[in-house]
Amino acid sequence: MDAVKEALREGRPVALFPDGEGVVLVAEVGRDVRVFHLGEGRRFPSLAAEFPAMDWWERALWERGYTPEGHPNPKPLRRHDLPFAFRAFKELHEVPVGPVHAGIIEPGHFRFSVLGERIVNLEIRLGYQHRGLLALLPGKGPEAALLLVERAGSEPLAHALAFAQAWEEALGRKAPPRAHALRRAALELERAFGHLGHLAGLFTDIGYAYGSTQVGRIRALLQGELDRLTGHRYGRNFLRVGGVWREGRPDLSALALYREELARLLPRLLKHPQVLDRMRYVGVVRRVEAEALGFVGPTARASGVARDLRQDDPAYLSFQPVVRQGGDVLARAQVYAEETLQALDYALHFLTHLPEGPLAQDLPPGDGEAMARVEAGRGEVFWFVRVAGGKVALAEGVDPSFKNWRALELAVRGEGLPDFPLCNKSFDLSYAGNDL
Amino acid sequence: MSLMQTLRIGRLARSLEDLLRVPDHAFGYPLLRPEGLTEEAQEALLGLCPSGAFFREGRTFGLDLARCVGCGRCALARPEAVGEMKRLEVAVTRKEDLVQRVDLERGTFLDPGPPPPPRPELALPTLAFREVSAGDTGLADSEVALAGNPFNDMGRFGFSVVASPRHADALLVTGPVSRNMAEALRRTYEAVPEPKGVVAVGNEAISGGVFAGSPEVVGGVDRVVPVDVYVPGDPPRPGAILFGLLLLAGRVRQRLVGGVLR
């Protein structure tokens, strides 16, 4: 137990999932991954009181029938057939929002406790998107499993990549070098596309139509190139276990042009007085909070946590994570802007340095287990897979959104209620990814 | 500077004809070729499709477009048995029209007869939509949002997305309808004033898609509220969504009958 606590004190949880009667905890310390097996007989010791980062993880297991012994307040996370009580504040007014929202957006419920216009507390209740995805995976072959995995969050390429890598590693194989480069190029285009979506949404939310139209325009053009590369507007049906299915021809000079245009446009937009006025010092997540709750991706990096899984990938030459210290909406927007340019640089690099060779190798049906992590646009995507006879015996995935939703709860504390949409957009998390 | 740049970029909106075409580099929708459906080809197709879109019932062989994820592997592996439809005019008012059935004895497509006409009370010059995501992964939602961007510009047809169901003429629903969203969807539908329509956007909204059979989903919008127009795709491209909205408004003729463009 001491080793577990030490790992959580110095690092953060990566995944917590059931395996038979016990529970597996994966934690990252520095850049190392440590794996612990906890509990037996569907009971395991709760760590949530000491490590708040464990709270949602343990609740997610609790509703799957595993008891975190000593959890201060177990209540459901995704299941709506179990009783749920919001945290109550007698003296405060409550504002319920959702599950159906005013925009074109996934469903979720937000319960604000407000004093006048000020948000004192926000409690997020999700689970509306719960489709039982993980339970559908066992027994599936690689292709049918990938169909589900590509629907585990709004970043299909990152999920498919982590899952395929886990599967390949479980069988002790590797995708051919050309497939490796194509996968990474597609992943970087997905990142740029997603980040520009966050930025366009932020500009929309502050009523800056010029910004959102310009960013939206380049984003739509960029999506065309992702479509050309993968054959799908979001990159589905592109990856396979063992490589990739196809290789399209994106227009490299167009990509370079969009990058140029964005390099001129984005810094200018983010210095606009209207943008500074609405985004600076709003929705602050402090570094201690980000570390204590184990946030990942741009959310963590905008609060000064210099961690990006691409640091560990030798394919990314001289990689430097984009880090900001502010922790506010503006800092997150700056991280999105800079990472977009960085992503396009790497995409162009991979596409112009494609190694020769086949697009895939056929994997024999085998046995094994492995886990893999990929830095998606929103942060760390995790997949664990145990393969038996070429079929999934056990698979567990975690979308970065699951790790970051509570950043929104923290960011809006003390802000005015009307700033909520802006704060929400600055994280732009996946509801489906959380609810799996 | 910014004004100059805007002027330089010029007009973005693409013509409807352009929007309704599947680009060359992408796979559209599969189309069975009755003459190539040998016993052996049928077996191969049943085995290779990752989403289980092909089926055989007695002496008919079929393909359900509402299950197909559009990977294109069938047409690649068995070009003699499966071709491709490169058009996005695939929205239909009845679900049978999404299924291709080939009579293996005669080697012809079965024709389910003319589709029902669109509802005249929704043939309005403008239509306001309320979008409800009910278990969608976020991509069909994204395509609905992009149908309003400057390239696709749904506004030119008099379509808009509004914030409240009480201001809407119709719902656009995405996702297989997770159990936890069924009640919210029902209540959102009730809040829309009469006359009202519903468009199910994407395979998951039509039949549950890859989530069909999960105990956590209802498995299709029409199991919760009545649906007027189905738009197949995974997710459907914005052009297909726009065609579905035009079909709801009675401004275009349904072209997909019995799974085949006619």
Ligand code: SF4
């Ligand atoms: S395109 Fe793919 S999913 Fe669709 S029918 Fe062919 S093989 Fe199946």
